[in-house]
Amino acid sequence: MHIPMRVLLGEWRPTERLPTGHLPGDGIMPHLKETYYSTRIRPGSLIVFSDRRAWQIIDVSERPDDLWPEHFNNEWDRFTTWWTEQAAAGRDMGAEPTRATWEHRPLVLILRPADQPTAKPRHIAIRASRTFFVLPEHYSLCRLCQEIPPCRHVVNEATIEREMASAERLMAIPAGACLGCTEPITSRMKAVRFPGPNLWRPDLGPDTAVFHARQDCEDSVRSYRQLWEEKGHAELQPELPEEAP
Ligand SMILES: [Zn+2]
Numbered sequence: 001m002h003i004p005m006r007v008l009l010g011e012w013r014p015t016e017r018l019p020t021g022h023l024p025g026d027g028i029m030p031h032l033k034e035t036y037y038s039t040r041i042r043p044g045s046l047i048v049f050s051d052r053r054a055w056q057i058i059d060v061s062e063r064p065d066d067l068w069p070e071h072f073n074n075e076w077d078r079f080t081t082w083w084t085e086q087a088a089a090g091r092d093m094g095a096e097p098t099r100a101t102w103e104h105r106p107l108v109l110i111l112r113p114a115d116q117p118t119a120k121p122r123h124i125a126i127r128a129s130r131t132f133f134v135l136p137e138h139y140s141l142c143r144l145c146q147e148i149p150p151c152r153h154v155v156n157e158a159t160i161e162r163e164m165a166s167a168e169r170l171m172a173i174p175a176g177a178c179l180g181c182t183e184p185i186t187s188r189m190k191a192v193r194f195p196g197p198n199l200w201r202p203d204l205g206p207d208t209a210v211f212h213a214r215q216d217c218e219d220s221v222r223s224y225r226q227l228w229e230e231k232g233h234a235e236l237q238p239e240l241p242e243e244a245p
């Protein structure tokens with residue numbers, strides 16, 4: 001199964017193309033159109049929530065003004081102070097914001113696991129601007145762990161495979177070539193060299209970690225530098241971009 005890179009890096013997204021659901025209420029995406037990509041959450045909607053599970057919405061209600069959690073009140077104060085300053089500076093800020101229509105106000109989501117229609121509903125405080133993936137009536141689940149795909153196991157397996165593939169690729173890089181793109185570094189190319197032990201290819205010996213100083217190899221330089229700094233090599237010898245010998 002192909003797992004997109006950003007999922008491997010920790011940002012879960014469903015395998016199936018699911019529309020993004022916006023909560024109901026005044027001021028929340030007022031011009032929302034029902035499309036393949038976006039929809040309005042309503043009682044009965046099935047959403048992905050908490051550990052890649054399907055939950056059924058029973059209701060979404062406004063949180064009474066005097067029951068806002070403190071950090072919402074603090075944020076509201078900061079927001080209105082900023083808004084007033086902008087308006088005073090002559091910027092066109094539109095209508096004055098109100099607590100009842102603020103898109104970041106707290107709402108209460110009442111929901112239960114979609115496969116447990118008799119379970120006691122849970123009440124969850126939620127920011128009005130928060131979105132959820134909305135599932136169709138006939139959604140898919142992983143047979144083994146009952147999670148919405150890609151499940152944790154599949155993601156972990158793909159992550160391990162990717163790490164192994166990357167280790168194999170690294171081991172095939174000839175000495176002196178770029179540890180990022182694996183291509184040779186010619187004498188006319190600028191390079192970034194990291195002194196000290198080669199953290200990705202220790203077998204190549206010290207002072208051999210080298211990358212092209214170009215945009216395509218920047219991500220590799222960044223991740224090498226991060227490891228290099230974590231290991232404390234940055235303090236010992238500052239790295240210098242230099243011409244290849
Ligand atoms: Zn699974």
Ligand SMILES: [Zn+2]
Binds near residue numbers: 180212
């Ligand atoms: Zn390169």
